[in-house]
Amino acid sequence: MDAAASDETLVRSTLEGDESAFAELVRRHKGRILALCGNLARCAADIDDLAQEVFLRAWRNLRQFRADAPFEHWLARIATRACYDHIRRQKPEPIPIEDLPLPAPDDSNASEARDWIRWAMAKLSAEDRLVIALLELEERSVRDVAAMTGWSESNVKVRAFRARQGMKARLESAMGKSKGTI
């Protein structure tokens, strides 16, 4: 398969029965999809399952792809929907604070900060977690998030505001405590 072919050409080749064209599409986009799934899934096995689910959905619905927008945007919408379904199915699993790194959230290093963010996001609703992951961890714009989720821009802003308030309160309470489950 020609590595220089456009995504649209690869989609057409896939629909004509060329499996290697779809493998090339997966090769091109797996990094971003795995990163997105990594911001929402709990463990490596979940990330892998979720990313596989994203590409399976894309493969099943490839005939619905209209080349009026880049393939990447179409795939990102599928990934967002799959991530949303995944976090809605997850049972809330509060993480005991003793499982977290000891430095306070504002004194933590990068990987500790990620653990604190994960801990603070654990109590948010599925919708709010999705918005925070896309806006704050993926650094997408409000317009992008609205397009990816199908929600209005004002809805995204309201959810982001509410989620941030919840996370601030939770992190603030953690800053004053050393051990014990919150």
Place this chain on the structure above:
Amino acid sequence: MNDDQLDAIFAKARSAPPETGGLEFGFETRLMAQIRGMQSESEGWLGWSWRLTPWFAALAVCVLGAGLLVLPEIESVLDLGSEHYVAMVEYFTGESL
């Protein structure tokens, strides 16, 4: 905690993205194997349904034959039923049909 502090924690978290490099290895190979498995499974069902076609055809012939055998009896029952129905309508409406 204020917004700036939260933003600082988010910025730090972004600088340590989730480690997915290991998952990328062989990802498309596993995915394509899964797709091929799904395809062969659906083709398997399709093949079986084609192989069962003669049996379904024979069953349809049997049902049709049985239907033709009992049809006269059903017709007589229906005739009897229609007489009763006409009588009932005439009784309730007072009109002769």
